Amino acid sequence: MGSFIHLTAADGHRLAAWQDGPADATHGLVVVQEIFGVNDHMRHVCAAFAAAGYGVVAPALFDRAERGVELGYTPDDIARGRDLRAKVPDAGVVADIEAAAAAIPGRKLGIVGYCWGGTVAWWGATRTNRFAAAIGWYGGGIAASRTEAPHCPVQLHFGEKDASIPLADVDAIRAAQPGVEIFVYPGAQHGFGCDERASYSAPDANVALARTLTFLTRHLA
Numbered sequence: 001m002g003s004f005i006h007l008t009a010a011d012g013h014r015l016a017a018w019q020d021g022p023a024d025a026t027h028g029l030v031v032v033q034e035i036f037g038v039n040d041h042m043r044h045v046c047a048a049f050a051a052a053g054y055g056v057v058a059p060a061l062f063d064r065a066e067r068g069v070e071l072g073y074t075p076d077d078i079a080r081g082r083d084l085r086a087k088v089p090d091a092g093v094v095a096d097i098e099a100a101a102a103a104i105p106g107r108k109l110g111i112v113g114y115c116w117g118g119t120v121a122w123w124g125a126t127r128t129n130r131f132a133a134a135i136g137w138y139g140g141g142i143a144a145s146r147t148e149a150p151h152c153p154v155q156l157h158f159g160e161k162d163a164s165i166p167l168a169d170v171d172a173i174r175a176a177q178p179g180v181e182i183f184v185y186p187g188a189q190h191g192f193g194c195d196e197r198a199s200y201s202a203p204d205a206n207v208a209l210a211r212t213l214t215f216l217t218r219h220l221a
C-alpha cells in the first residue's frame with residue numbers, strides 16, 4: 001500500500017510524492033502525473049507498476065503552484081489543471097522529477113508519464129541523465145521540443161483521434177527522432193489510458209501498458 005512522502009528538490013523546494021512498491025525492488029520508476037495532480041487515478045497507475053515489482057515515486061508537480069491538488073476530469077477540472085500547469089516552471093518540473101529519482105537510490109530507473117506527464121517524461125530523457133528508459137503516453141508538448149537529444153531509449157504512445165495532438169505532430173516527432181519507438185492507436189483519443197475519462201479505451205490501454213512493461217524490462221534489466 002502506497003503513501004505520501006516528502007522530497008526536497010535541488011533548488012530547495014519541498015514537495016509531496018506518492019511512494020509505492022516493494023522496498024526490495026531492484027528497479028525504480030518515476031511516474032509523472034497528468035494535469036490533474038497525483039489523484040486517485042495516478043495512485044492506481046502507481047499501484048499497477050508496484051504490482052509489477054517496481055519501486056515507484058510520483059512527485060506532486062503542482063506543489064510549486066498549490067499544494068494538495070487532486071482534480072477530477074470535468075471541464076472545470078481541465079480548465080483548473082491547465083491554469084495550474086501554466087504556473088509551474090519547466091525547470092522546476094525537471095528539478096522535481098530529479099528529486100523523485102533521488103528518492104529511489106541504488107536502482108536502475110525508468111520514467112513514465114501521462115498527458116502533461118508524457119511531455120515531462122520526454123524531458124526526463126532529454127534534460128536529465130537520471131533515467132535508463134523513458135515512456136510518454138499522449139504527451140502534447142513533445143512536438144515542441146522534438147529536436148532535443150534523448151540520453152536514454154524512449155517509447156511514445158499516441159491516439160490517432162487525439163484532438164489535442166494532431167498526427168502531423170506525431171509525424172514531426174518521428175521525423176526528428178527516428179530512434180524513438182512510437183505507437184499510434186487507431187481510433188484512440190486523448191487520455192485513452194485513464195479509466196476515469198470518457199475517452200478510455202481498455203483494449204488500447206492494455207496494449208500500451210504491455211508495451212510499456214516490455215520496454216522497461218528490456219532497458220532496466
